[in-house]
Amino acid sequence: MLNLVHLKVLAAVARHGSVTGAAKELHYSQPSVSHHLSRLEAATGVRLVQRVGRGIRLTPEGRLLANRAAEILGRVDAATTELAAQVGLQSGRVRLAANASTLSTIVPRAALSLAQAYPGLELSLFERHPVEALEMLRLGEIDVALVFRHADDPIGDEEFRLLHIGNDSIYLISQRPNDTLANHRHSAWIGGCDRCQAELNAVCQHHGFTPRIASHSDDMVVVQAFVAAGIGVSTLPGYALQAHRHPGIHATELTGFERQIHAATYGDPPDPPAVAAVLAALAEAASQCREANDRVADLDKQT
Template structure:
């Protein structure tokens, strides 16, 4: 018979691909972790872990069960939090993941609102790319994912429920003021993640050309540094420019292009009370001002 403890151990081993690290996370001894894995293999009748040199590797069967185990453990943790928060939201823990620009601009004011209204609710924050955030949400490792998408972008899984909490305008970042995308038909461009690069391709396609991508970075600090050094031009969302802005680059808003920022949850409604409180705080939090269209001048 499968037990929650066995599944929790397997999920930890899968995360770290190490019995030692799993034992450290769970505060178990290494022999105890190995014992739980053996009991789980006996219960399932399948080989779940292979020894590779001094390390381990999950078998395909082990990986399949580990994915389900992570989801089950996450759901149990969420249910525990929901029960703890049921009485007047005196307690509860909500795990939220978002990318750096959203985490440093939209989330702090919402966190402050939540702390004032429900001081017993603990908000744990994790920096992750939206793709990774949605995966964690599906597996029950977090409770809320803040993600960006365009209005016509498909939702990856029908189990996600999206609540729009704001828009994020897109800017051309270059060395000169009052610039335009069309001026950089032959310039090198700085791309980012797959979604960001697709966004760049869409922007340039509207101007009738395909960008020549010379560099790649998801880091808003690195991107602006490369622009300032003359390594190329880039597009960045307004929240990234609010989170970090070099004084020696210029930002020009690109008309007609913007992202939608959504708070994503997973599973059937209603949301647990603590999660609903976080969503309300996100919806009610004041929005940061849009970045200035150009860099300040010296003097």
């Protein structure tokens, strides 16, 4: 069975006469383009491209299919545009996955504004860590993944399109106000998921030590309860503290360590109208949450 993505890759290779040109147009990696071509050859049972020196050219069968692919893709694009114009935002469903801290802060604000502006739009939500959310996006199980990363942390796949909607500060969570990491070189620490623990390790190692992980929890409520009980110390993002704040803990902002929050989509632009509306609502909600995030440290100073 022919796949539209594979046909799109073949049509791009035909237009540019090279894998490199097709990769640039589609914002794919070169290995990804070659992979799609191989899958298409396997599906059709014929050779579609052949190497010529350092480049490639289409076989007669490849040229035939590329011409038909251009026609098919043009008709699909036209049908999509016509349908979007007909349906608009009166109905539709957008599936979104996010981790707990953003799912309990940014997403509810966005959902409220969407419900007011587009009452016919259905928003389906899933709690997932970034790696899982991106895999769901790749498989077509969701339409938008709300993920976090750091400036030097590659997303891992050029086929994702990222909309940077804001940053999230990281805080030291302990029983003392205005605390420092230096006070906890020998303390017991509470670790979380692999991604969060890597973040914790990076923060501590930047200050010259490796944290001794004595307890583990992915739940921001449990982590704060552990800290309040004296079981250990930990780090949490500001959005987690917005979602839940235990009265027995103090939060000290760690400057220079911010998460970047991105709304990820998959495939070529433009986004369907419903997805575009969700992205706009997420960006606006993130801006509002950022203002609340700035008050997290101020709240700690008042306690």
